[in-house]
Amino acid sequence: MMRTTCPYCGVGCQVEPEVREGRVVRVLAPDLPPNHGALCVKGRFGLDFPFSGKRLLYPMVRERKGAPLRRATWEEALDFAAGKLLEVLRRKGPGGIAVFPSAKTTNEEVYLAQKLARALLSTHNVDHCSRLCHSSSTAALSRSLGGASMTNPIEDVWKTDLFLVVGSNTTETHPVIAAMIKKRVRQGARMIVVDPRYTGMAEAATLWLRVRPGTDVFLLNAMARYLLEEGLWDRAYVEARTEGFAEWRASLEGYTLEAAQEVTGVPKEGIAEAARLYATTERAGAYWAMGVTQHTKGTATAQALVNLALLTGKVGKEGAGLNPLRGQNNVQGAGDMGALPDVYPGYLRVAEEGPRRRFEALWGVPLPEAPGLRMTEVFAAIPEVEAIYLIGEDPVTSEPYQDHVKEKLLALPFLVVQDILENETTPFADVVLPAASFLEKEGTFTNTDRRVQRVRKLLDPPGEARPDWWITQELGKRLAQALGRPWPTYPGPETIWEEVRRAIPEMVGGISYARLEAQGVRWPCPEEGHPGEAVLFREGFNTPTGKARFFPAPYTPPAETPSPDYPLTLSTGRVLFHWHGGTLSRNSQLNQAYPELKVEVNPIDAKRLGLEDGEPVYVVSRRGRIRARAWVTERTPEGVVYAPFHFAEAPANRLTLDALDPVSRIPEYKVSAVRLEKAD
């Protein structure tokens, strides 16, 4: 049976889909890392979206604004798109164009798309969706440690004696890792869960701290302050391996346990106990996800976790570490391959001369020096930005403050959408390019613990759909010809990967397709004989001094707080059965298990509003309203309603605000003020 990699989340489970008469009838999991035979519902029963009736089957173009999209040949569509992009380039210069590679596509495809932007269009306006989920983690981890991924491998779960899980509904977002953690807890490990909601993790926790939404950073700072006061920190580690300690320590002044109890709503004894457990357990690992990062203070919260781990000497050790759980299947790879405005592949800084020279030599073109715009900044810059090449993204569903996004797209002069399924954004496109799904192409994904794994072709693409790498290459060919720049023709993804290996040998030089036949290999892996690094920063950090740096992580109240008109706090997130904008999962049998939007309402709030379980309600914010069904449950605390964001017909992001984190520019998805109204 053919083995490939699950296209949903960052765990990167290995799957063996059984195809009969062009359909996936059963999915088995081999006994290999990272999942060792286990899967979640999405990998097991959700791999049927490639057979959805919503597949894009042929290219389409809109010749002028206002005209309908019409079917076109590949030649026509690619010529048209290339022509328009060149026109914008001539008129506006490189700053007028942005390219958004997709964290759902392969490493090879991301690499090629960012190369197209940088080498042909001369722009660093390259970004991807991790802006929307983990850029806060990336920001904090990069500046403190000089690396932005899980420091420890997934299998370190089996060596961990204490889990500190902050803002991660792991059982629903990374189910296979959650199952491993829960099993480890059954074997006797302890688990502290910091979350406003009574999630599956909270249920399995040894100690559950129900923080008020958006106050985690306060709690984490108070834990650090308490440990300093009690002398429960690792002085030797701090002295030998970190810097910036004194300034950071001074910044903790106001974070007493009493103040923390006041702000977070967690009893101070609980905070102290959590701190003590974390500090005194040798093998204690921190895990976190969107609950930490999707705030205006997302970077601060991730930073507070980093500080806490450094203070107690938890980084660079087995069974411990700092482990942000990445969302999209290839969000790790998208970053690794340079789908970011400030770095080349391998996180080499655009602004530095060495990297620029390296890529100029490799690609044979001069490259710009200044970093590009981030995704949220690109949207803000429309119509100064005139053209976007958008791959595998559905910003209308996934970006905050949806009505605003639609206005921006209407105002954008030229949009190329390359995707496998029709979605909420396709109606705004000027060119639609139908892409092949993960079952229909070769390549690699990199999962959340840096493991590069193969994606294999089991089926031919339907209609005229083509693999993303082929489309990008064809578009690039046309641009290169017109601009007189070099652009090799790659016979297939393996050749692209060979170029990646040459580009960043220190990271993936040792990872060949041949090696990946047996099982995935983790980077850094500089040579063929190298096993791939499991635990990062054992010796030193990737910073200029080799030391990790503390940064103050100040608490600021949420950008929007409840008011008499909008008395409730809305938090958004995911449910097990769906994936992000729902484009994949809602076109699969998964939809039958969770067909419509439910908002979680605490029984006390429900009673005050006279709401029954299952009743239809409107959730109303200053920016819009959506209709949903009330799910009256203790899972969510009093004063907080929770809505998943997978439903295009009732998009929770119509309600959220576009306030941004000052460092990472991540939007505030987790806290906005709303009210509920009965609907009939």
Added chain:
Amino acid sequence: MRLKVNGKEVEAKEGALLLEVAPVPTLCHHPHTETRGVCRLCLVEVNGRLAPACATEVREGMEVRTDTEGLKALRRTLLEWLALTTDLSLAPGLLGLMAAYGAEPGRWKEAPSRRGRPPIRDNPFFLRDYAKCVNCRRCVDACGDGIMGVYALTLAGRGLQAHPTTPLDRPLPETPCVFCGNCVQVCPTGALRPLALEVG
């Protein structure tokens, strides 16, 4: 360490299971679950005493026999009794073993049957068809202690009537089930199988 299997010296790693060095059929044991020692198909004789190869660690100097007349009779009979009571039509592995051991279920004449149990179709993803269930418990373990820690499956009844069920015998969507299908993957008999296999 060294031990003898059917008279031949073999080398084994400390902590290895007999299963890894002795050629025996298995049914209840699965590497992803903690179920073992239940079906008794893998029994071997260790220094003359019966022991399940899936639950016995190798020890220096062990004398292991996998193919005595008694063991062959045991496996053959067990397969016959399974075929007599249970619908094995979707268990190719067991049908193959039956042929290999020359099983003739008919010689036992009569036995109570599990075949009358109606299939349960209570969720969009997979079927629970306990007429085919041999009660190996792999599914229960996969759902609970072994993999998921979800506990949407348990066992009802005793003796030959014992079989997997859900808490309060509810339809799966009314249980903590998360439809991971790990139970389906480990089911050796096709009692649990994806609905996608049914159509077409």
Added chain:
Amino acid sequence: MEQPSLLPLLDERLPLTEEKVAEAARLAGVPLAQAWGVVAYYPRYRGLPQGRLLVDDPVARARGFSRLREEAEGTYPPLGLEALSPVYLRFTEKGRFLEWEGRWVPFREFRLPFALGRGHGLLPPEPAPTLAQYLALGGLGGLRAWKGGLLDPGKVLKAVEEAGLLGRGGAAFPTHVKMRAVAQGQAPKYLVVNADESEPGNFKDRFLLEHHPFLVLEGALLAALAVGASRVYLYVREEFEAAILGLERAIRELEEAGFLFVPTEVFRSGGLYICGEETALLESMEGKRAEPRLKPPFPVERGLWGRPTLVQNVETLANLPLLLREGPEAWRRKEPKLFSISGDVARPGLYELPLGTPLGEALRRAGGEPEALQAVLLGGAAGVFTRDWDLPLAYGGRLPLGAGAIVAFGKDVDLWEVLEGLAHFFQEESCGKCFPCPLGTAVQVGMVRRRERDPSLLQDLAATLRGSLCGLGQSAFWAYRSLLEVEGAA
């Protein structure tokens, strides 16, 4: 219990509803799935049968079972009443009763008639349900000696070892080996007294519990002290209501008198034959389905809640006070053993005889004449039919002694009918965990019913059942095979 256990929580809530099951699961801290598995396992959680019930034991089978059965609305598994069999029960809204001498005697008042037993060394000469009576008979010597510093763990273990006391529950395992293993284990450790006597034909433990609670408790406490157990649990068959009440009273009295050196409590059994298997017993105490565990690890290593646990039969422990009083030498000369003798003998009852007594002599003691008998069932359902009257009743002999049950059958008894009862019993009591046992016991019922004598089928039945996980399945064919041997010899 030190940890909340599901079974008592369910028992408090009878009759059960779905809400009550969920509540018990919550309080016990276990998944609902586990609670439901338990509810769907033990018969009493699904409501017991009501009306007039015939106790279906080997003696009733020998006395014309189908005719007796006609006068009842259902049957009930053996209850240690073989010496009185056939016996009818009455299960009503008001409780459980036994039809006895024309009266309905509630379970909580019924004790086996004392005239059954006659003591020499082990059995005191008369019942001692109160501490005063026990003291009057010279009891509590062991605990007093402990209190006075005359005994310590080393001395007790040494005495038990020198005496060579073998477990009286049926397996005949050397007691000191188990005790030493637990004594060497890490605290917390437990002692569980296996008082779940359910082997058809046996009533020795029931008798001891009902009439000599202090003897049992003294033995248990001495063992607990010797191995360093922090708690003693008496796992008593839940139908033995009078015994449970008596034990609870006795525990209180001992405590008041300052002799309860280790906290002790009664745990009501799950009410199934398999609960007497030591690991199934521990599972049920932990709030699970009473299904035997794979061994190793043995309970002495990982027993109750995973802690080192000494599981010991009632009669074994009851020997400790005597053994310590008289010394291992003197005890070994007697080797007292209790035999439950029932069926076609003039004076069915409990007999204390030295190990090694020939079977024929034991029968004669109970007023039975071997020559007038067709065979006896030795050891119970997990036993054998035999007519070897010279057989010494000792452990390690040609035939298994079990816990010492002897059921005698006269010449006109249809032994196949008795065997059918046993086959039915095994089928009913198979827990269903492993494969050979539930399948084989079901197949065996059909074979016995059609009086199957094909040796190759019987051989394969035996070869397969022998591979079962626990003793229940492993012994389920013994009676069948032995009957064919007895037939062949006749």
